[in-house]
Amino acid sequence: MIQTFLILLCVAAPRLFAQPLAKGGSPDPIFAAVPFDKWLAEGDQAPIRWVLRLSTNELSNHQRIKARVDIQVDGNELLKRRGKGTLVTLVQFTDNAGAIYQSHGAMGLKDVKEAASTVDVIYTQDAFVLPGDYRVALCLFDSATGEHNVAHRTLHVAPLKSDPLPGMWENLPPVEFVSGGEPPDSWFLPYLRERLILPLETRRKIRIDLLVNVSSSEPPEGAKTAKASNLAVILPALKVISQMDVRNGTMNVALLDLARHSVSDEQDSVRELDWRKIRAGLKEANPNVIDVHSLEKREQNAQFFVSEVRRRLANSSAEALPVLIVLSGPMSFQGGENLRPIDLGKSPDYRVFYIRYHMPPVRPVLSPFPVPLGPQRRNGPAGPALHPVPLEPPDSLERTLKPLEPRLFDVDSPEQFRKALATLMAEISKI
DSSP states (O other): OOHHHHHHHHGGGGSSOOOOOOOTTTTHHEEEEEOOOHHHTTBBOOSSEEEEEEEEEEEETTTTEEEEEEEEEEEEHHHHTSSSOEEEEEEEEEEEOOOOEEEEEEOTTTTTTGGGGGEEEEEEEEEEEEEEEEEEEEEEETTOOOOOEEEEEEEEOOOTTOOOTTTTTOOOSSSSOOOOOTTTHHOOOTTTOOOEEEEOSSSSSEEEEEEOOOOOOOOTTTTTOOOOOHHHHHHHHHHHHEEEETEEEEEEHHHHHHHHEEEEEESOOOOOOOOOHHHHHHTTTTTTOHHHHHHGGGHHHHHHHHHHHHHHOOOOOOOSSEEEEEOOOOOOOOOOOOOOOOOOOSOSSSSEEEEEEEOOOOOOOOOOOOSSSSEETTTTSSSSSSOOOOOOOOOOOHHHHHHGGGGGEEOOOOOHHHHHHHHHHHHTTTT
């Protein structure tokens, strides 16, 4: 059995976290390679020193409730097992209908250092969950010795209070595991393909243009801070908005790189965003790599934005009313920028909405748990060290949009974004 397990683990280990599978449940082949059900039936046990924590009811940037499982392992347990085997975590959710959702993580013990005795290792598994009650089974398994910990927990996920979009989660599976990865994939989560339910009915035919600013903003003049970028919240918001079901019209999406005066990606009549194209566009918009020609033209950055807005709103027709949605963080430009507002001349009929996503406030870290699999120094500071929050720049985009009388939404949390989205959809539906 152990040999079969190791073969399966070698195949699955590169992903570390199991990817979500079928809607009716997500079986993980690693579970079938060990006597998992037998271990559960034997009851809770912990020959390997560990600490467990389950938390939930946090609305994520993807507008899903997120549950988190943290398994903290004593570093001395790693030290005495170093040189052979793999430490494996198994996480299983069971919903009220009996459907099972499974995921695993793995850590090789071959190269454990002597310093491991002074640190703990924390495995974190996030999952998007629907409101309801779940049984959670957790297991920690040493593939070399066969030792295993088992724990049973229950998890209650409460519905959102006064939810402005109560039907958004219909047709979603009760549990979807969130895998690891590096930005920008970890921000967009391209493997989560189930659509949110966001119907948008209008009397008049409309054409929505969603303009997303993916540029990094210049810091305020004289401030000793780095350029600010909040793609970690902008990309999930983009994914959510793109799932609006425009039933009497179309939605076009464009990513603007103001520093290079370019549209880094443009997708028309969107039903499902092409993440590969967006990812390639973001790579081109890397704020750390910019050519001399772009630097020479940076005093025209604001007018590039103005021209892109004007081009879309001026393209008005009797068939489809232009609806512009600007999604951006506060954007400041270099001194000397030409900040002339947009002038459309004879004003066509249009609607403009501006979702201004501020950098979320930093909350104190009160426990060592909300960090991914990795070392945590024992008796040291709880969680990663906090750094000063960069001073948020003043917003120049609002000034350029002012003649268009945009409906402005200032948001800095998933809850505020959810309310803004509900209001935006309600106002568009009156067209």
